[in-house]
Amino acid sequence: xxxxxxxxxxxxxxxxxxxxxxxxxxxxxxxxxxxxxxxxxxxxxxxxxxxxxxxxxxxxxxxxxxxxxxxxxxxxxxxxxxxxxxxxxxxxxxxxxxxxxxxxxxxxxxxxxxxxxxxxxxxxxxxxxxxxxxxxxxxxxxxxxxxxxxxxxxxxxxxxxxxxxxxxxxxxxxxxxxxxxxxxxxxxxxxxxxxxxxxxxxxxxxxxxxxxxxxxxxxxxxxxxxxxxxxxxxxxxxxxxxxxxxxxxxxxxxxxxxxxxxxxxxxxxxxxxxxxxxxxxxxxxxxxxxxxxxxxxxxxxxx
Amino acid sequence: xxxxxxxxxxxxxxxxxxxxxxxxxxxxxxxxxxxxxxxxxxxxxxxxxxxxxxxxxxxxxxxxxxxxxxxxxxxxxxxxxxxxxxxxxxxxxxxxxxxxxxxxxxxxxxxxxxxxxxxxxxxxxxxxxxxxxxxxxxxxxxxxxxxxxxxxxxxxxxxxxxxxxxxxxxxxxxxxxxxxxxxxxxxxxxxxxxxxxxxxxxxxxxxxxxxxxxxxxxxxxxxxxxxxxxxxxxxxxxxxxxxxxxxxxxxxxxxxxxxxxxxxxxxxxxxxxxxxxxxxxxxxxxxxxxxxxxxxxxxxxxx
Numbered sequence: 166x167x168x169x170x171x172x173x174x175x176x177x178x179x180x181x182x183x184x185x186x187x188x189x190x191x192x193x194x195x196x197x198x199x200x201x202x203x204x205x206x207x208x209x210x211x212x213x214x215x216x217x218x219x220x221x222x223x224x225x226x227x228x229x230x231x232x233x234x235x236x237x238x239x240x241x242x243x244x245x246x247x248x249x250x251x252x253x254x255x256x257x258x259x260x261x262x263x264x265x266x267x268x269x270x271x272x273x274x275x276x277x278x279x280x281x282x283x284x285x286x287x288x289x290x291x292x293x294x295x296x297x298x299x300x301x302x303x304x305x306x307x308x309x310x311x312x313x314x315x316x317x318x319x320x321x322x323x324x325x326x327x328x329x330x331x332x333x334x335x336x337x338x339x340x341x342x343x344x345x346x347x348x349x350x351x352x353x354x355x356x357x358x359x360x361x362x363x364x365x366x367x368x369x370x371x372x373x374x375x376x377x378x379x380x381x382x383x384x385x386x387x388x389x390x391x392x393x394x395x396x397x398x399x400x401x402x403x404x405x406x407x408x409x410x411x412x413x414x415x416x417x418x419x420x421x422x423x424x425x426x427x428x429x430x431x432x433x434x435x436x437x438x439x440x441x442x443x444x445x446x447x448x449x450x451x452x453x454x455x456x457x458x459x460x461x462x463x464x465x466x467x468x
Numbered sequence: 469x470x471x472x473x474x475x476x477x478x479x480x481x482x483x484x485x486x487x488x489x490x491x492x493x494x495x496x497x498x499x500x501x502x503x504x505x506x507x508x509x510x511x512x513x514x515x516x517x518x519x520x521x522x523x524x525x526x527x528x529x530x531x532x533x534x535x536x537x538x539x540x541x542x543x544x545x546x547x548x549x550x551x552x553x554x555x556x557x558x559x560x561x562x563x564x565x566x567x568x569x570x571x572x573x574x575x576x577x578x579x580x581x582x583x584x585x586x587x588x589x590x591x592x593x594x595x596x597x598x599x600x601x602x603x604x605x606x607x608x609x610x611x612x613x614x615x616x617x618x619x620x621x622x623x624x625x626x627x628x629x630x631x632x633x634x635x636x637x638x639x640x641x642x643x644x645x646x647x648x649x650x651x652x653x654x655x656x657x658x659x660x661x662x663x664x665x666x667x668x669x670x671x672x673x674x675x676x677x678x679x680x681x682x683x684x685x686x687x688x689x690x691x692x693x694x695x696x697x698x699x700x701x702x703x704x705x706x707x708x709x710x711x712x713x714x715x716x717x718x719x720x721x722x723x724x725x726x727x728x729x730x731x732x733x734x735x736x737x738x739x740x741x742x743x744x745x746x747x748x749x750x751x752x753x754x755x756x757x758x759x760x761x762x763x764x765x766x767x768x769x770x771x
Contacts, residue, residue, distance in 0.1 A: 209746055236695040271670070294684050306684045331680035334672055339672045342677050349686035355732045356655030360648045363719070367574070367581040367644045369637055374645050377634035381597050381609045382707075383652035385688035404685075418665070423669040426763060429658045452771060 167321050168232055168262075170195030175322065176226025176233035177201070177217070178246050178253070178269070180209050183293070186301040187266070187326050193215045194325040199226045201246075221245070224256030231255040232262045232322060240269040241413055247277055259285035262315055264322070268292040270415055271337035271344070274310070276353070280337040287315045291335060293327065296403055303437060304328040306435035308346070310338035314326050340414035344419055347412045351433040351450075353387040358436070358454040361465040362391060371396050371465060396467050402449035409450045470624050471535055471565075473498030477586035477723055478625065479529025480504070480520070481549050481556070483512050485749070486596070487539035488599070489604040490629050495519045497628045502529045504549075526550070527559030535625060543626040543715060544671035550580055565618055567625070569610070571595040573718055574640035574647070575725060577613070581639040590618045593639060596630065609630040611649070613641035619667045628756035634758060638755050643653040647722055650715045654736040656690040656754075661739070661757040664695060664768040674699050694754040699770050714751045 173196065177299070180202040192198050192215050200217040201378040202209045205335050213219050220226055223246040225231045235246055235251055243265055247253045253263060263281060265274065265288065278288040289311035299305040305327035316332045323330045334340045360383070364374045375396070379388045386410055394400070413434040420427045436456035443459060458464050469475070469753035476499065480491040483505040495501050495518050503520040505512045516522050520764035523529055526549040529717050530536045536556055538549055546568055546759035550556045556566060566584060568591065569575065581591040602608040613617055619635045626633045636645045661687070669678045678699070682691045697703070716737040723730045744763060748755050 180478040218699070236671055236708075269685070293658050294681075294686075304681065308680050311705050329680070329683060331676060333676045333680060334554060338670075338672055341667065341672055342680050345663045345667045345672075345677055346684065346686040348666055349659040349681065349688070349691060352659030352662060352732075353686065353688055355654055356652040356659070359655060359730050360652040362728055363651055363730065364644065364648045364722065366728045367641075368724070371643055374648055377609065377611045377632070377636060378597075378652065380632060380686045381649065382689050382693075383597075385651040385652070385654065385656050385690075386685050387688075390650060390685075419670070420666065423666070424764070425665055425669045426760070427662050427666065429655075429662050429732060432732055432735065451586040461727070 166318060169321050174199065174230040175231060176230040177236070178223045178233065179225055179236040179238065180206070180212050182297050183300045185212050186211070186297065187236060188212045188217055189215045190303050191322065197232055203228050223253050227253045227257035227261055232264060232319060232426050233257065235263065235265045235267060237267050239267070240273040243267055243269050243277065244273065248280060252280060254286065256282055257284070257286050258282070262287040262289065262319060264291050264319060265287045266291045268412055269340060270416065271340040271419055274337045276341050278311070286338065287312065288337040289315055289319060291323065292304055292339055294343065294346055304356070307331070308333060308339040308342040310334055310336050310340060330362055341419065344412070344416045347409070348427070348430050350387065350418055351409065351413060353385040353430050354391065354450055354453050355429070355433045355436065356385065357388050357392050357395070358457055360463065361395065361413050361454060362463070365463055365465040366461070370457045372467060375406055395451050395454055395465055398440035398466055400448040400452050402447065404450050405446070406437055406440055406448055406450055406452055407446040410434065410441060410446070469621060471567040471622055472624050475537060477502065477533040479533040480539070480540040481526045481529055481536065483509070483515050485600050485761060486603045488512070488515050489600065489767040491515045491520055491537060492518045493606050494625065494626055503531055504529050522698050525554035526556050527554050530556045530560035530564055535567060536560065538566065538570060539566045542570070546570055546572050546580065547576065551583060557584060557587055557589065560589050565590045565592065565622060567592045567594050567622060569594045569596055571646050571715055571718065572643060574643040574722055577640045577643050581614070588763055591616065591639065592618055592622060593642040594626065595642055597646065597649055605636050605731060607721065610634070611645040613637055613639050614712050622680060624666070634681065644722065647715070647719045649713070651719055651730070653690065654712065654716060655732050656688040656740040657694065657753055657756050658732070658736045658739065659688065660691050660698070662762055664698065664757060665760045665764065665766070668766055668768040673771060697752070698754050698757055701769055703755050707753050708749070709740055709743055709751055709753055710749040713737065713744060713749070716740070719738055
């Protein structure tokens, strides 16, 4: 049975920069939403003002609701709110669906899904791409792992939150797909950095170089979106270096488990390490180029 | 004065997979074209059949013409046809313009431009991107270095050959921009390889993964165009590994001259070395992934 607003109450755990606007979108779509956040923040009050019913534990978001969404930072956070003290597993009745939209380890995802399965609770892993803008506009890209029937049932909720929604495979497949996404993005970002550094070292007009190459075979979302910010000296975060590094650690952990060698991704991760150690972890991922700039004493900027 | 077909005869040196269709496009646009090629090939006859007047030396393409285009393999080839025995410099009258559309060293380009300048011959470096399809359709992307007045004069010819034409800066700036293009393209290709290998090692449905990630922040021309060929096992060359490696050697040479560190590009170059040493240098650049497949005994293909 599809989870329409008329029939379904929803729990939402984690009202961060992504979670808060997602919860508000569900409320505005007509869902009754019970919300939980560990800390008090203005953002939490915004969700309550929009109509969210705040409760005292993650578990309480699962009483009288059918679907509980988790949107927290990392694998241990999901383990805590789902399996820990006061966690969802202790209060959710059989038949509940937990949709974890955080980006975490595929292996931990499979472990949590197995534990929930023993309690007859279903799980989807459904990490997202598209940033806070996508979260606000309901245009996230959602990569899903889990059972096909559960996915179909939950589609009305996912369609409120995202515009590109793909079931890839079983438990963990959504998380692994998100990691593949991060691998390609990080290396495309490295491509922008090395390309611009060569042009800058040669003294070229970087805007003319970008205009000449970004529409062709060298083009990428990263080149079209991040390179102009680099040239204008705008390092405000669309997606923060510190969070990207968490994702790349998940990639390298998955690569270790699967026995895959990823030298390029590892290089991008190391460049971002240098950026973090220069105190720039709160900047946007376009700051990757600063690993090169610091090394060369040369800036890739508009003249 | 713009070099219109009514007023201008053109010389063309190098009737390879790119040069032959480019020369034919000029003939079909109404230019009288004198052509030279070192070897006899069916392709040369095609140009003659289309109306090209074949001559015996590169220099002869420059007698009674105002513009001579060179489209050969590498820096020594351009040096030979421009400065060597029977070369353009010996026969071209002052005021001639040499447009070198090969991809060669920016430093060698500046040296040749200086030598030509002493003979009062102008030069543009105008390497292209877009492959044999772009050459046939007259839709190449052309990255130009040289004098602005000479560029303006030659635009009517460049507009026959390409659809995106950008003057970047002085002599060599077109070549350096082409190298920046190759850097970004090669690293975006590496991004596709590592992303697909992670997905393949995890046993995911690669077509579903691509559908989920290629439209977003991880997207690139390489992902949209090469990844589907990889999945279907199509390694026919759009752009050949052996030629890509020539370009990447030019990049590393330029990086050495400029003192720029390019670890990512170097990694892509080394992966393609492995592909070449496996005897696959005549395949398309999407074969970069085979460096990973060989290492892992795992193929990224449709199931």
